Structure formats: C-alpha cells, structure tokens
Amino acid sequence: MIAHATSPRVVLAKIGLDGHDRGVKVVARGLRDAGFHVIYAGLWQPIEAVVQTALDEDADWLGISLLSGAHMTLVPPLMEQLRKTGLEHVGVLIGGIIPEKDVPKLLELGVRSVAGPGTTIAEIVERLHKPEEPESVEDLVRRFRQKDRRALARLLTIASRGQSLDVLRHELASGPDKGRVTAFTGSGGVGKSSLIGRSVELLRSRDRSVAVLCCDPESPLTGGALLGDRLRIAKPADDSGVFIRSLATPGGQQAIAKNLDVMVGLLGAFGFDTVILETVGAGQGDTAVREQSDVLVVLLQPESGDELQWEKAGLLEVADIVVVHKADLPGSDRMAAQVHEHLNLPGARPIPVLKASAAKGQGLEELWAKIEEHQS
Amino acid sequence: MATVEVEKQTTVSECPVPERAEPATTVSGVPIAPLYTGEDLARLGIAESVGIGRPGQYPFTRGIHKAMYRDRLWTMRQFAGFGTAHQTNERFRFLLDKGQTGLSTAFDLPTLMGLDSDCPQSRGEVGRLGVAVDTIDDMRQLFADIDLEQISVSMTINAPAAIIMAFYLAAAREAGWDWRKVRGTIQNDILKEFHAQNEIVFPPEPSVRLVIDLIEFCTQQVPQWNTVSISGYHIREAGSTAVQELAFTLADGIHYVEECLKRGLDVDQVGRRLSFFFNAHNDVFEEIGKYRAARSLWADVMRNRFKARDESAWKLRFHAQTAGCSLQDRQPEVNLIRVAYQALAAALGGCQSLHSNSMDETLALPSEHAVTLALRTQQVLAYETGVPNTPDPLGGSYFVETLTQQMRQQAEEYFDRIEQQGGMLAAIDSGFFRREIAEAAFVYQKSVDKREKIIVGVNAFEEDEQKPIDILQIDEGPEEEQIRNLQRLKKSRDNQAVTRGLENVKRAAERKENVFPALLEAATARATVYETMSALAEVLGRHETGGLS
Numbered sequence: 001m002i003a004h005a006t007s008p009r010v011v012l013a014k015i016g017l018d019g020h021d022r023g024v025k026v027v028a029r030g031l032r033d034a035g036f037h038v039i040y041a042g043l044w045q046p047i048e049a050v051v052q053t054a055l056d057e058d059a060d061w062l063g064i065s066l067l068s069g070a071h072m073t074l075v076p077p078l079m080e081q082l083r084k085t086g087l088e089h090v091g092v093l094i095g096g097i098i099p100e101k102d103v104p105k106l107l108e109l110g111v112r113s114v115a116g117p118g119t120t121i122a123e124i125v126e127r128l129h130k131p132e133e134p135e136s137v138e139d140l141v142r143r144f145r146q147k148d149r150r151a152l153a154r155l156l157t158i159a160s161r162g163q164s165l166d167v168l169r170h171e172l173a174s175g176p177d178k179g180r181v182t183a184f185t186g187s188g189g190v191g192k193s194s195l196i197g198r199s200v201e202l203l204r205s206r207d208r209s210v211a212v213l214c215c216d217p218e219s220p221l222t223g224g225a226l227l228g229d230r231l232r233i234a235k236p237a238d239d240s241g242v243f244i245r246s247l248a249t250p251g252g253q254q255a256i257a258k259n260l261d262v263m264v265g266l267l268g269a270f271g272f273d274t275v276i277l278e279t280v281g282a283g284q285g286d287t288a289v290r291e292q293s294d295v296l297v298v299l300l301q302p303e304s305g306d307e308l309q310w311e312k313a314g315l316l317e318v319a320d321i322v323v324v325h326k327a328d329l330p331g332s333d334r335m336a337a338q339v340h341e342h343l344n345l346p347g348a349r350p351i352p353v354l355k356a357s358a359a360k361g362q363g364l365e366e367l368w369a370k371i372e373e374h375q376s
Numbered sequence: 377m378a379t380v381e382v383e384k385q386t387t388v389s390e391c392p393v394p395e396r397a398e399p400a401t402t403v404s405g406v407p408i409a410p411l412y413t414g415e416d417l418a419r420l421g422i423a424e425s426v427g428i429g430r431p432g433q434y435p436f437t438r439g440i441h442k443a444m445y446r447d448r449l450w451t452m453r454q455f456a457g458f459g460t461a462h463q464t465n466e467r468f469r470f471l472l473d474k475g476q477t478g479l480s481t482a483f484d485l486p487t488l489m490g491l492d493s494d495c496p497q498s499r500g501e502v503g504r505l506g507v508a509v510d511t512i513d514d515m516r517q518l519f520a521d522i523d524l525e526q527i528s529v530s531m532t533i534n535a536p537a538a539i540i541m542a543f544y545l546a547a548a549r550e551a552g553w554d555w556r557k558v559r560g561t562i563q564n565d566i567l568k569e570f571h572a573q574n575e576i577v578f579p580p581e582p583s584v585r586l587v588i589d590l591i592e593f594c595t596q597q598v599p600q601w602n603t604v605s606i607s608g609y610h611i612r613e614a615g616s617t618a619v620q621e622l623a624f625t626l627a628d629g630i631h632y633v634e635e636c637l638k639r640g641l642d643v644d645q646v647g648r649r650l651s652f653f654f655n656a657h658n659d660v661f662e663e664i665g666k667y668r669a670a671r672s673l674w675a676d677v678m679r680n681r682f683k684a685r686d687e688s689a690w691k692l693r694f695h696a697q698t699a700g701c702s703l704q705d706r707q708p709e710v711n712l713i714r715v716a717y718q719a720l721a722a723a724l725g726g727c728q729s730l731h732s733n734s735m736d737e738t739l740a741l742p743s744e745h746a747v748t749l750a751l752r753t754q755q756v757l758a759y760e761t762g763v764p765n766t767p768d769p770l771g772g773s774y775f776v777e778t779l780t781q782q783m784r785q786q787a788e789e790y791f792d793r794i795e796q797q798g799g800m801l802a803a804i805d806s807g808f809f810r811r812e813i814a815e816a817a818f819v820y821q822k823s824v825d826k827r828e829k830i831i832v833g834v835n836a837f838e839e840d841e842q843k844p845i846d847i848l849q850i851d852e853g854p855e856e857e858q859i860r861n862l863q864r865l866k867k868s869r870d871n872q873a874v875t876r877g878l879e880n881v882k883r884a885a886e887r888k889e890n891v892f893p894a895l896l897e898a899a900t901a902r903a904t905v906y907e908t909m910s911a912l913a914e915v916l917g918r919h920e921t922g923g924l925s
Binding site: 122 | 500573817821822842
C-alpha cells in the first residue's frame with residue numbers, strides 16, 4: 001500500500017471524438033483503490049488542455065484512453081506538446097484498442113506503456129510505480145519566483161504532502177500578499193463546481209486571474225481519491241490566467257486539504273488575483289474553511305432535504321453569504337425567505353441571502369458584487 | 377478413463393479454473409438458486425392467466441406476434457459503414473447480395489458528433505469507424521441504386537438525428553421515392569447518450585425537444601418509419617447490469633412518451649412507431665428474461681399509464697445486437713462462438729431484428745470474410761437449429777419465468793428511484809445513471825481480475841501464441857477525398873439559399889416550433905451537418921463535457 005503522503009498523481013483523459021469511457025472510468029476507480037490520486041479530465045479533450053491539466057495538477061502519470069483508432073494521428077502531437085511544456089518526466093500510458101503493430105511506434109514516440117484490451121487493473125497499477133525524482137526545494141523556489149508554472153505545481157504537491165513547510169512559509173512571509181480567497185461550500189450535488197465555473201468565466205471577462213483549489217475526500221483506507229471536479233469548469237485550453245488544482249482531503253471529518261494555508265499563499269504569491277476554494281461542507285463544527293478564506297459562500301438548493309439540514313449545520317453560522325443555488329427549481333423563493341429570516345435576527349450580523357443558477361447564468365454579477373463588498 | 381483425461385488437462389494447465397460456477401451468478405452478478413420449481417412461480421404470483429399470457433396477447437411476455445418466427449423470421453440486419461458514401465454503398469450492395477434483408481448505417485465519429493469532415497476536430501476520424509456524411513449529396517450516394525421502398529434502412533445517429541433524417545427524406549424526395557412507402561428506423565435516442573454513449577452536442581432539455589420534433593414530423597409524414605430506437609445496447613456496453621439496461625431504457629421511453637403527450641401528440645399514433653434496441657450478452661437466460669420482462673413492462677406502461685387503446689402501441693418491438701463488449705482480442709475466432717450463443721438468446725427472446733457481431737471487431741472494422749461468417753451464424757440459427765419453429769419456446773420454464781418476474785420487479789424499483797430524484801432530467805443532471813453504470817462496470821472488472829468470472833482465452837485457457845487473422849485495412853484516402861468533395865460543393869452550391877435555410881432553422885428553434893420543415897429546406901439547399909448543428913447550437917446552447925461519476 002502506498003503511503004498516503006505521497007500518493008502518485010495520475011491525470012486521465014480521453015482525446016479525440018470517441019465517447020467510450022467505460023475503460024477509463026474502470027481504471028480511475030481501480031487506481032483510486034490502489035491509493036492513487038486520480039484526476040479525470042473528461043471526454044473530447046484538446047491536446048493543449050490535457051497537457052495544461054497535467055502541468056497544473058503536477059501529474060506523475062498521464063493516462064490517455066482512445067478507442068477510435070485515431071491514436072497514430074493524436075498521440076504524436078500530444079507527445080510534442082508535453083515536450084514543449086517541459087513535461088518529459090510525466091509518464092504517458094495509452095489505453096484502448098491499439099493494434100499490436102502500433103505498440104512499438106508509440107513506445108518510440110516516448111509513450112511509457114500501452115494497455116490494450118484484457119489488461120488487468122493490477123497490471124496497470126504495477127506499471128505506474130516509479131521512483132520519485134527528487135528536486136531540490138530551493139531550486140523550485142527560485143523557479144517559482146521567476147513565475148515558472150511547473151515549479152508552482154510541484155511546490156503545491158510538496159506542501160500538500162507536508163514537506164518543506166518551513167522553507168515555504170519563510171518564502172511566503174517575505175513575498176507579496178496572498179490573493180483574495182473565496183470559499184464555496186455546500187453538500188454534494190448542490191452545484192459548487194458549476195457555479196465556480198461560471199464565476200471563473202465572469203472573472204476572466206474582467207481580466208482577473210483565478211486559481212481554483214477543488215477539495216475532494218480521499219479514502220481513509222487506501223489514501224486514494226477520485227478527483228473529477230475539473231470537468232465542470234470549462235475554460236479555453238490555453239488560458240494561463242486560470243489555474244485549477246484538485247486536492248484530496250484526508251479521510252474523516254475534515255473538509256479541506258492539509259496545509260491549505262501554504263497552498264493558498266503560493267497561488268497568491270505567484271500572482272493570481274483571486275483564489276477560489278471548493279469544499280464539501282463537513283457541516284457541524286467544521287470551521288477550518290472559515291479560517292482559510294476571506295469570504296465564505298455557503299450553497300443550498302431547494303427541495304433537496306437541505307431544508308432539514310441547514311438549521312442544524314454549524315456551517316450557516318459562519319457563512320458570509322448564503323446562495324440558494326439552482327434558483328430555477330421550485331421552492332427557491334420560499335427557501336431563500338426562510339434562510340433570510342433564520343439568519344437575520346434583530347441585532348445579529350446581517351448575512352446576504354442570494355439566489356443564483358449556474359445553468360441559467362443568473363445571479364453571478366450580484367454574487368460577486370457582494371463578495372467584493374465583503375472583501376473591501 | 378475420460379474423467380482421468382479431464383483431470384490431467386486441468387492439472388497440466390498453468391491456470392486451473394473452477395470446475396463449476398460456484399457461487400452461481402448471472403453475468404450481472406444476480407445469484408441463481410440451485411433449483412427452480414413451481415413453488416417459485418407460485419411465490420411470485422405467476423400463472424398463465426396472469427403475467428405470462430400467450431404470444432400475441434397482452435402483456436406480450438411471450439412475444440408480440442401469435443406465431444412469431446413461424447410467420448416471419450427476424451430481419452437480419454448487419455451494421456455497416458466506413459470511408460466515403462461510395463465505399464459504404466458498395467458494402468451495402470454486397471450485403472444485400474449475400475441475402476441480408478435490411479440495411480443498417482454506421483456513421484463516422486465526426487458525423488455522430490455533428491461535425492463536418494473538414495472540421496479540425498475531425499482529423500484522423502473521417503470515415504474511420506463509419507461512413508462520412510456531410511451533406512445530402514453524400515446521403516444520395518450512400519443509397520444509390522438501392523430500392524428504398526423495398527429495403528428498410530436503419531440509421532444509428534442521435535445528436536444530429538433530425539438533420540440526418542432531413543437529409544434522408546430530402547434525398548429520397550429528390551430520387552423519387554414516396555415518403556409514405558419508405559421504411560426504416562432512426563436511432564434518435566439522446567437520453568442514453570447522456571447515460572452512456574456520450575455522443576452529445578446540446579444540453580438535455582433542448583436535445584429531447586429535437587427528438588420529439590422528429591417523432592412528430594415522421595409520425596405524420598413518414599408513417600412506416602420507426603421514429604426512435606430506444607436503446608439499452610450502449611448502456612450495457614458501458615458496463616451496466618442487465619436490469620439497469622432494462623430499467624434505464626424503458627425509463628427513457630417513458631420520458632419520450634410523456635414529452636410527446638405534452639406536445640399534444642396522439643399516444644396511439646406515436647406508440648405504434650416507437651422501437652427498442654437491446655444488447656444480447658453472454659448470459660443466455662438472463663438475456664431472455666430481460667427481453668420478456670421488457671415486453672410486459674412496456675405493455676403495462678402504454679396501456680395502463682398512458683392509456684393507449686391501440687394494441688400495436690402496447691407492443692415492444694426490438695432490435696438486438698450481440699455484445700461488442702464481450703468480444704476479446706485474444707483468440708479472436710472464439711468470438712464466433714460467443715456471438716452464436718448471444719444470437720440464440722436474442723432469437724429465444726423474440727427479437728424483431730438482429731445484428732450479429734463479427735469476430736474481428738476488437739481488432740478493426742469487420743472484414744468481408746468475418747461479416748459473412750457473422751451473417752451465416754444467423755442463417756444457421758434461422759434455418760438449421762429449429763429455434764424459430766414455435767414462439768417463446770422457454771415460456772413456462774420455472775427458471776426463465778422467475779428471472780423474468782424478478783427483472784420486472786427490479787426495473788420497477790429503478791423507475792421509483794428515478795421518480796424520487798425528480799424525474800429523468802434531474803437524475804441525468806445529478807449523474808445518477810453514469811454513477812450506477814460506472815460502479816457496475818467496476819464491480820464486473822474486479823470479478824474478472826479476480827477470476828471469479830472466467831473469460832475464455834483471457835483469464836483462463838490462454839494460449840501463448842497469437843495466431844493473427846486477416847483484418848480490414850482502411851487506407852488514409854477517404855479523409856482527403858471527402859474534404860476535397862466537401863470544399864468543392866461549398867463553392868458550387870447556392871450559398872444564399874444555404875444562409876436562408878440556416879436562418880429559418882434558427883428562427884424555428886427560437887420560437888420553439890418544430891424545426892423539421894426548416895431542416896428539410898436547409899438540407900435541400902446543401903447545408904452541411906456542421907453548419908446546421910451550429911445554427912441550432914446558437915439557440916440551444918452546447919453541452920459541457922461528460923462527467924466522471
């Protein structure tokens with residue numbers, strides 16, 4: 001079993017047009033159970049987007065699934081793009097229907113391994129073990145100061161593993177201020193990723209650079225995690241003003257990743273104007289999110305059982321802004337009114353209760369106006 | 377001595393396998409009892425008077441026709457398509473010469489995704505897994521010299537289904553065929569794309585609206601056309617269990633009917649032209665139970681929930697295809713045997729048409745030799761085995777009746793779960809179907825990896841030496857040729873008429889009118905698939921990438 005602290009990071013993606021994702025999803029789950037941190041980038045990925053994901057996520061491995069037969073057209077430019085981005089060290093695994101005769105050609109292109117039909121999960125896990133290549137933190141910090149994105153990605157991994165924290169904290173103490181941090185929290189399915197996706201669009205349209213840290217729980221047993229939230233955050237493949245990183249939160253009650261303060265600090269120091277944290281609210285008593293953010297936005301949705309939950313959850317008590325999301329669903333007005341009444345008792349700190357819908361693109365401007373008002 | 381011989385073989389083999397299936401489960405992991413008796417039927421409340429009935433009678437558990445294959449065999453319909461329309465047309469005529477009785481069209485990935493051959497995303501994919509169709513002219517070429525009033529045509533396409541159907545009907549009109557006489561099926565089932573197959577362009581709600589536009593238009597104007605083929609096949613291929621395939625497919629069907637009724641369409645008229653498409657997987661009895669359960673569930677839904685009065689609207693007619701996902705690349709000839717058993721299950725389950733896969737499909741598109749053997753498999757089944765001699769030969773079997781009833785109940789539980797989540801579109805939005813299917817696929821793969829499920833030639837009875845078989849080679853020619861032809865057409869057509877046609881498509885979509893008449897006009901003006909999809913997308917929006925869970 002892999003030690004939790006150093007779970008290898010694997011980005012999985014499908015390139016080309018074919019939508020056959022049975023294999024890649026099975027592999028994602030198998031790797032999770034074997035202790036990997038798996039980031040699934042989804043279908044129809046342009047090569048530039050896959051490579052940028054591998055860069056930002058500090059991937060040790062990049063698994064590409066292809067069942068259309070277009071591998072000899074698509075893999076050469078992928079390998080070229082990885083080289084251009086300085087990601088030669090990322091091991092590339094190609095899975096799918098690959099004729100025997102093409103395997104040597106792919107290996108010659110620099111592909112580390114080809115997993116055809118009939119490959120077991122255990123065989124894939126076996127192939128993905130490789131020794132860590134040590135890089136000196138001092139060297140990374142030097143490159144980080146020169147705005148080397150790869151160094152940023154690498155330092156985030158080091159921080160998430162609790163390594164060299166003193167060096168990093170020292171670096172941050174002497175560096176510029178951190179960016180403004182807004183946390184979005186709410187139960188699974190409430191639409192955090194979609195709303196963040198829309199927020200990224202809005203902020204980019206105002207020429208603000210954005211870094212997003214998405215927290216998903218890891219298995220307390222294996223340390224593995226399936227991190228799929230990148231999917232809902234659409235962005236141009238080559239937009240360097242957006243940085244998205246998936247983080248595994250330790251199993252148990254915590255809603256955010258360890259050493260998040262250092263990670264947030266690194267992103268701010270690197271120059272991102274806005275840092276967005278996404279977490280599943282752990283609910284009662286979990287105020288760690290509060291400590292890490294300047295503004296805490298709690299998402300609720302109508303008709304979801306949240307009506308019963310929100311009163312109990314300590315989360316609402318620490319919210320700066322409450323958003324009733326999916327506002328096009330019935331019951332949203334009633335819910336917004338109830339929450340407003342509950343939170344804004346005479347003499348209490350006033351808390352805005354807004355309605356928004358990522359699907360309809362509604363309420364975004366108002367939400368960010370409130371967030372900025374709160375920050376100033 | 378024979379026993380000793382068997383034992384010896386087992387010990388010699390480097391990978392001993394269990395001598396019997398213990399604990400016994402279906403391919404989908406459903407436990408099987410040691411014995412089924414009349415007590416099982418009594419416990420489940422099954423009797424001939426309730427539940428089973430007779431072939432050709434409600435609830436049609438035993439088949440939709442009284443005499444089934446004694447009157448008419450199933451249609452042998454092999455899915456085909458590659459390269460240019462000209463190349464596929466040659467393959468179609470080859471298949472008709474070999475005795476095939478219907479055509480089934482595979483489109484290439486760019487077409488399925490609503491792209492043209494000259495779109496940058498299409499690079500390397502043009503004509504590779506199906507035929508490239510960019511305009512009505514490709515459609516005319518595809519069916520050149522084929523009598524469309526005699527031969528029924530199936531087209532597997534979904535997100536751009538309405539556009540492709542408009543190409544087909546406009547092409548048929550130009551070639552002089554009568555819309556009232558053409559017969560066939562268009563898949564036009566976008567919901568299962570959201571669950572499993574991922575050929576998605578527009579968001580769920582407007583996608584369904586397009587499905588209903590096609591159903592509405594064709595129900596009225598092309599009376600012999602099956603307006604949708606509600607498909608479980610791809611759900612199963614994505615790794616679902618048999619019950620999930622059954623339940624999700626019928627839930628999709630229910631959603632379409634509900635939407636048709638909201639549109640004010642007549643349930644009898646619509647119901648008569650709905651068709652279904654199921655997988656024929658390895659577990660013979662589970663598959664038969666699935667088909668039988670499907671028929672009785674659908675009859676119940678159409679008669680009792682939707683109050684259809686016409687019996688033909690109660691009947692679930694289905695196409696079956698043997699399971700592509702069961703085919704292996706090791707010892708590929710063994711696939712012939714898998715396909716034969718799967719085809720047997722489909723025939724015993726009362727399918728109306730059948731595609732039997734070719735043994736080489738994990739390696740490449742089928743060669744002529746392989747596709748001929750696949751067709752011969754069906755012909756042996758139809759003419760030599762005696763299987764078609766009596767309807768529903770397994771009716772009354774303790775085991776099959778029990779499975780049928782269990783699957784019915786489990787499917788109904790899924791209907792309730794979908795309902796509880798706020799219905800079909802809400803359940804799609806929350807990732808319910810994808811999660812259920814992906815988890816089932818993972819459970820299955822783990823059982824194969826642990827050799828709890830045996831796959832001959834893969835995790836047992838392996839051979840060190842691979843004997844290669846001849847596979848079809850497609851040269852890179854079609855892509856260049858297709859792009860050249862398309863670009864030539866874009867210069868020679870009346871571009872003002874194209875612009876006008878596309879404007880009308882947009883206007884109809886904006887007003888939420890049926891877009892089909894405008895699609896016909898754009899098709900006739902030689903608008904391309906991508907141009908028309910883009911016009912629609914301006915109004916309908918585009919769907920974001922498919923999710924993980």
